[in-house]
Amino acid sequence: xxxxxxxxxxxxxxxxxxxxxxxxxxxxxxxxxxxxxxxxxxxxxxxxxxxxxxxxxxxxxxxxxxxxxxxxxxxxxxxxxxxxxxxxxxxxxxxxxxxxxxxxxxxxxxxxxxxxxxxxxxxxxxxxxxxxxxxxxxxxxxxxxxxxxxxxxxxxxxxxxxxxxxxxxxxxxxxxxxxxxxxxxxxxxxxxxxxxxxxxxxx
Numbered sequence: 001x002x003x004x005x006x007x008x009x010x011x012x013x014x015x016x017x018x019x020x021x022x023x024x025x026x027x028x029x030x031x032x033x034x035x036x037x038x039x040x041x042x043x044x045x046x047x048x049x050x051x052x053x054x055x056x057x058x059x060x061x062x063x064x065x066x067x068x069x070x071x072x073x074x075x076x077x078x079x080x081x082x083x084x085x086x087x088x089x090x091x092x093x094x095x096x097x098x099x100x101x102x103x104x105x106x107x108x109x110x111x112x113x114x115x116x117x118x119x120x121x122x123x124x125x126x127x128x129x130x131x132x133x134x135x136x137x138x139x140x141x142x143x144x145x146x147x148x149x150x151x152x153x154x155x156x157x158x159x160x161x162x163x164x165x166x167x168x169x170x171x172x173x174x175x176x177x178x179x180x181x182x183x184x185x186x187x188x189x190x191x192x193x194x195x196x197x198x199x200x201x202x203x
């Protein structure tokens with residue numbers, strides 16, 4: 001059971017995303033259609049303990065909801081079936097969790113499997129630095145944010161390991177669903193990516 005749960009963690013890490021928000025890289029202004037001003041980290045300040053706890057709770061809720069759906073898919077059809085859940089259902093699950101929890105939430109990677117999972121503009125330096133510790137920051141748009149690392153477990157290699165170690169059916173499914181996949185060739189313990197969460201300062 002432990003190995004099964006760890007596999008779900010790996011799959012969950014690879015497919016979470018949310019709709020664009022003011023802090024996401026593809027956001028535009030509502031009136032002009034122009035790209036919104038770049039959101040940056042405000043140095044020297046951090047979110048309150050309550051704000052940090054709320055963002056962590058949102059991440060945990062997303063994990064629980066998505067992992068439950070993925071466990072069902074894994075039981076019914078194995079890793080190839082779980083990959084389809086990632087493609088078709090995960091974005092809506094992330095959007096639903098964000099609405100319920102009052103946050104924007106998503107995932108980005110060191111190497112992307114889903115090209116829609118680009119990092120928010122404020123996180124670009126953290127991605128470049130390959131930040132491997134939980135990071136909480138205040139942003140220039142009156143939001144607070146969390147950037148939470150995801151490390152590869154050995155079970156993740158089923159879908160993210162060296163190509164010669166990935167089963168043919170999983171390889172075929174990845175080619176069909178993610179033709180621009182860059183997230184293979186990884187090793188146990190590698191930094192896979194991050195969950196990111198943003199929250200209004202007033203919340």
